Each structure stands twice: as C-alpha cells, then as structure tokens.
Amino acid sequence: MKAGVLHAKDDIRYEDMPIPVASKGEVLVKVKATGICGSDIPRVLGDGAHFYPIVLGHEFSGEVAEIGEGVTSVKVGDRVAGVPLVPCLKCDDCQKGNYSLCKYYSFIGSREQGSFAEYVKLPERNVVKFDDSVSFEQGAFFEPATVALHGLLCADYRAGEDVAILGGGTVGMFTAQWAKIFGAKRVFVFDIDEDRLSLARRLGADETINTLDKDFRQQVDELTNKKGFGFVYETSGVDITMKLAFEIAGNKSSICFIGTPTKDLIFTPKLFENMNRKEFKLTGSWMSYSAPFPGKEWTLTAHYFSTGALKFDSSFIFKKVPLRNIKDAFYMFKVPKTVKGKVLIVND
Numbered sequence: 001m002k003a004g005v006l007h008a009k010d011d012i013r014y015e016d017m018p019i020p021v022a023s024k025g026e027v028l029v030k031v032k033a034t035g036i037c038g039s040d041i042p043r044v045l046g047d048g049a050h051f052y053p054i055v056l057g058h059e060f061s062g063e064v065a066e067i068g069e070g071v072t073s074v075k076v077g078d079r080v081a082g083v084p085l086v087p088c089l090k091c092d093d094c095q096k097g098n099y100s101l102c103k104y105y106s107f108i109g110s111r112e113q114g115s116f117a118e119y120v121k122l123p124e125r126n127v128v129k130f131d132d133s134v135s136f137e138q139g140a141f142f143e144p145a146t147v148a149l150h151g152l153l154c155a156d157y158r159a160g161e162d163v164a165i166l167g168g169g170t171v172g173m174f175t176a177q178w179a180k181i182f183g184a185k186r187v188f189v190f191d192i193d194e195d196r197l198s199l200a201r202r203l204g205a206d207e208t209i210n211t212l213d214k215d216f217r218q219q220v221d222e223l224t225n226k227k228g229f230g231f232v233y234e235t236s237g238v239d240i241t242m243k244l245a246f247e248i249a250g251n252k253s254s255i256c257f258i259g260t261p262t263k264d265l266i267f268t269p270k271l272f273e274n275m276n277r278k279e280f281k282l283t284g285s286w287m288s289y290s291a292p293f294p295g296k297e298w299t300l301t302a303h304y305f306s307t308g309a310l311k312f313d314s315s316f317i318f319k320k321v322p323l324r325n326i327k328d329a330f331y332m333f334k335v336p337k338t339v340k341g342k343v344l345i346v347n348d
Contacts, residue, residue: 003117004326004345005053012044014324017055020113020121021066027074027127028066029082032136033320034115035059035143036329036343043110044330050111057116057345058084058109061139064127071124079134080127081142081302082115083294084108085287097291100150116326118347128298131306137320138305138312140344141170145310146288146297148174151233151258152182153297154285159183161230164248165205168196170316170342171258172235173203177310179231180204188220188229190241195315203311211244220248228278229253237261246274253280320344 001019006012022028034057042048043056064078074080087094088104099105108114108122130139148171163179165172168191179187188207189200197208207223209216220228228250234241237259245255246267275282288297304310318341321329326345332338 001118002323003055004057004323005055006044006049007053009047010045012327012330014326017117019119022068022071022121024069025071025124026068026121027064027071027080027124028119028121029060029062029080029115029127030065030119031057031060031062031115031117031347033061033140033347034345035140036333036345037143039110041330041333045333054110055113055115055117055120056109057114057120058082058107059140059143060115060120061130061136061142062115062120065119068124073124074127074129078129079132079136079139080129081139081298082108082120082122083126083128083298084114084143085289085294086112086123086126087289087293089293099289099291099293099295100287116323116345118323125293128294128302130302134302134305135312137317137344137346141312141316141342142298142301142305143288144170145174145301145305146295147171147258147285148235149178149297149300150288150290150295151175151235151256151285152178153290154283155231155233155254155256155281157182157231157254160185162186162188162224162227162250164229164232164245165189166232166234166241166245167191167236167238167259168193168200169235172233173200173313173316174310175233175235175258176200176205177203179233181304181309184231188223190244199313199315203313211240217247224250227251232256233258235259239263239265243267243271246271249274249278249280251278251280253278255280255282256285257283258285315341317342317344320346323347
C-alpha cells in the first residue's frame with residue numbers, strides 16, 4: 001500500500017509499505033479521509049514525533065476491509081470512524097472509565113502507525129459504525145465532534161441556561177451545536193472573524209459576538225441582563241478568551257477549558273477573584289472518551305450526524321489533498337494564516 005511516512009523533521013514521503021494484517025480482535029480499515037490535526041503539524045514540521053519512521057493521522061474514516069478472528073461488531077464493507085486512543089484498560093483511571101486520563105495508553109497515528117495511508121488496523125473497540133447517509137468526509141470529523149461533546153459533559157452540563165462558546169473553530173462550532181441539541185436556552189458564539197460568526201448562525205447559534213467590537217461587553221450585558229452565562233466553553237486556547245471566560249461567567253456557573261494553551265497565561269488578582277466572587281466551577285477537558293469505551297461521545301456523534309441534528313458544513317473543509325500530495329499539504333502550514341479550516345487527506 002501507499003502511505004505518507006515521516007522519516008525525520010520535515011521529511012514526509014509518499015512511499016510503499018506492507019498492508020497491515022488484522023489479527024485476532026482487530027479490524028483493517030481502508031482509509032477514505034483523514035483530517036490533519038493541529039497536533040500533527042509539529043510532528044511533521046518540528047521535532048514532535050515519538051519515533052521514526054512513523055505514519056501519522058488519527059482523525060479518519062473508511063470502510064472495513066478485513067476483520068480478525070472473534071470480531072463481531074462490524075463486518076467487511078461497514079462504514080466506520082476511527083477511535084485513536086488505545087487505553088491500557090487496566091490502570092485505576094481506566095477501571096473508573098476515565099480512559100482519557102490513562103497514563104499507559106497508546107495512540108493510533110502518534111505511538112502506532114496511523115491513517116495517512118491506504119489502510120490502517122486497529123482494535124475492534126476502536127471503530128464506530130456510521131450510517132450510509134454520513135459521508136466519509138463527515139466521518140473524518142468524528143474526533144473533533146467528540147472532543148466538543150466531552151467538554152460539554154465535563155462541566156456537568158444541564159439544559160435551560162445561556163451558553164457562551166469562546167472561539168468559532170471546528171470544535172467551537174460542534175460545542176455550540178451540542179449545547180443546542182441538549183437544551184440550551186440560548187447559545188452565543190464569540191469570535192473575531194465575521195465568516196466564522198456567519199457560519200455559527202447558519203448552524204443554529206442564537207447570538208454571535210465579535211470581540212473586536214469596542215462595545216461587545218455592553219452587548220453581552222444587554223443580552224443577558226448583566227447575569228452572564230450559566231456555562232462558558234473556551235475552545236481556542238488563547239489567553240484573551242481564557243481570561244474573558246472569567247469575566248462573562250455568571251454566578252454559580254461552570255467554565256470548561258477545552259482549548260489547549262500554548263503560551264503563559266497570567267491572571268491579575270482582580271480577574272482571578274471572579275472565581276471567588278461568582279463561585280463558579282472551573283474545569284478542563286481532555287480528549288473524548290467515557291465508559292463503556294469509547295463512550296457516548298462517539299455513539300451520540302454517529303447518531304446525531306445520521307439524523308442531521310448535528311450539522312456538518314462544507315466550509316469546515318479548507319482543502320482536500322490526495323494522499324500522494326501529502327507533503328504539499330503540510331507545506332501549506334508553513335505560511336501563517338494560510339489554512340482556514342480542516343485539510344483532509346483523501347484516498348482516491
């Protein structure tokens with residue numbers, strides 16, 4: 001088979017390698033589409049890979065090509081999304097169903113060979129079937145959709161509250177939709193890009209706020225009657241929005257940081273004191289798994305994609321690139337702000 005094999009920093013090659021064989025309890029998937037995750041970029045363009053040579057790729061969908069002995073949940077020809085985490089299933093965290101927190105995990109596409117290839121194999125429990133009405137491109141978005149839902153659940157989400165989503169990227173758009181699906185009173189999406197805010201409205205957001213507007217805080221006060229939000233989800237990992245979460249949270253509210261920060265985050269005493277004065281709960285979210293593995297995050301994504309309640313917009317995809325041109329796909333990330341949306345690596 002052909003694969004995009006990373007041999008060293010900034011050295012990814014389209015070349016031949018053996019087709020994996022599905023052993024007992026394993027499934028071989030013929031890959032149709034794989035998203036380039038933000039975590040793949042430093043692995044290819046920097047020194048972030050765990051070892052060489054390695055086939056990256058973990059946001060993928062495809063068709064079952066072969067099943068190993070004992071596999072019963074899927075059959076050849078089924079359309080599936082790949083679940084990249086391979087937890088140990090033995091540690092205390094796994095025994096409690098907290099698979100995202102497993103310290104002895106493996107991971108398809110970073111610690112094991114991944115989906116920037118024509119085929120990838122994985123354990124039976126790591127494939128999730130989806131309906132024929134769901135495209136393979138949409139199937140490659142299961143992973144970010146499940147990350148959004150996991151964050152929603154980490155904050156003990158409940159219906160009937162005003163919800164703020166800080167950041168209008170892919171995860172933010174899915175977080176907004178999950179909040180609506182599960183009964184938000186109103187969903188507000190905050191961003192600095194009018195195109196993203198327009199997309200948020202198309203996907204069902206009740207209000208959109210451009211934080212470049214000088215009076216945006218006044219807008220929030222007027223729209224919420226100065227009560228703030230019952231739930232705030234930060235999805236960008238940017239210091240400005242992480243601080244903004246503390247400002248717009250309501251009394252006795254919940255804040256969840258889904259976004260991963262990349263720079264030092266410094267709070268003034270006055271800003272941090274919001275947590276004391278408002279008595280809000282602050283939590284983080286990591287990956288997207290629960291018991292029974294891989295969790296309701298994955299099964300509900302399959303369900304709500306099939307019903308259309310969880311919407312997929314073509315603008316989520318910045319560009320589709322054939323696997324043979326994978327090197328060119330990563331070169332686009334060398335120029336800041338060139339890529340706006342998900343780059344999908346597709347197999348013909």
